[in-house]
Amino acid sequence: MADRYQYLVLMAACVLITLPLEFVLRARIYRRPRRYLVALLPVVVVFSIWDVVAIAREHWWYSPAYTTGVILPAGLPLEELVFFVVIPTCGLLTYEAVGTVLGWVRGWRGRARQAPDRQGRARQARPRHGGAP
Amino acid sequence: MREYTVWSAVAVLVVVALEALWLRTGLFGKAQYWIAMAIVFAFQCLVDGWLTKLSAPIVLYAQDHMLGVRAPWDIPVEDFAFGFAMVTLALLVWEARRDQPE
Numbered sequence: 671m672a673d674r675y676q677y678l679v680l681m682a683a684c685v686l687i688t689l690p691l692e693f694v695l696r697a698r699i700y701r702r703p704r705r706y707l708v709a710l711l712p713v714v715v716v717f718s719i720w721d722v723v724a725i726a727r728e729h730w731w732y733s734p735a736y737t738t739g740v741i742l743p744a745g746l747p748l749e750e751l752v753f754f755v756v757i758p759t760c761g762l763l764t765y766e767a768v769g770t771v772l773g774w775v776r777g778w779r780g781r782a783r784q785a786p787d788r789q790g791r792a793r794q795a796r797p798r799h800g801g802a803p
Numbered sequence: 804m805r806e807y808t809v810w811s812a813v814a815v816l817v818v819v820a821l822e823a824l825w826l827r828t829g830l831f832g833k834a835q836y837w838i839a840m841a842i843v844f845a846f847q848c849l850v851d852g853w854l855t856k857l858s859a860p861i862v863l864y865a866q867d868h869m870l871g872v873r874a875p876w877d878i879p880v881e882d883f884a885f886g887f888a889m890v891t892l893a894l895l896v897w898e899a900r901r902d903q904p905e
Contacts, residue, residue, distance in 0.1 A: 765839040
């Protein structure tokens with residue numbers, strides 16, 4: 671009986687697994703709600719229309735055993751609307767999280783590049799102060 | 804006609820054209836994008852693999868609208884074009900709105 675929620679549970683798992691990206695890896699998607707909604711809107715509209723047409727033309731359909739059976743207007747299953755929100759959100763979180771990590775890597779590299787400079791300067795300074803042995 | 808095959812290929816072309824002709828965000832030139840898409844691809848295999856597994860499918864497909872190539876596991880190859888277009892569209896609009904108030 672709980673099997674009817676399988677699709678929704680899978681989507682919930684996607685939300686939970688990617689949640690640390692928002693906070694630990696500072697993706698800041700949910701915390702930029704206006705930009706987030708603007709990014710989401712075309713995807714949800716376009717892919718919902720695609721889904722409705724594809725269902726009508728019998729390209730694919732959904733197992734009644736693993737879905738709730740809740741059908742939204744135009745014949746869109748609830749799970750599909752959730753899918754078109756959740757998966758692009760995971761994509762946005764991943765993209766910004768990768769950006770954060772790349773920023774850290776660039777920071778480390780920058781410091782690594784500065785380190786030999788400091789040594790170089792120190793080496794030049796030595797003869798000035800103590801003279802060469 | 805294999806409509807899912809055609810439509811998913813067209814979706815990829817439309818998204819690429821959207822960037823090339825209109826949005827011009829520079830997304831396709833960023834390592835950040837390609838690394839993120841590689842991670843998305845890996846997780847798509849897990850999630851889509853669960854949705855499409857033939858032993859207990861959540862989504863079922865009409866054989867005559869697809870190529871019939873299913874990998875890894877039972878994922879229709881068209882799903883990867885679908886997923887690419889969907890995630891890329893979101894990222895393109897996200898990038899295009901870089902300067903908008905949060």
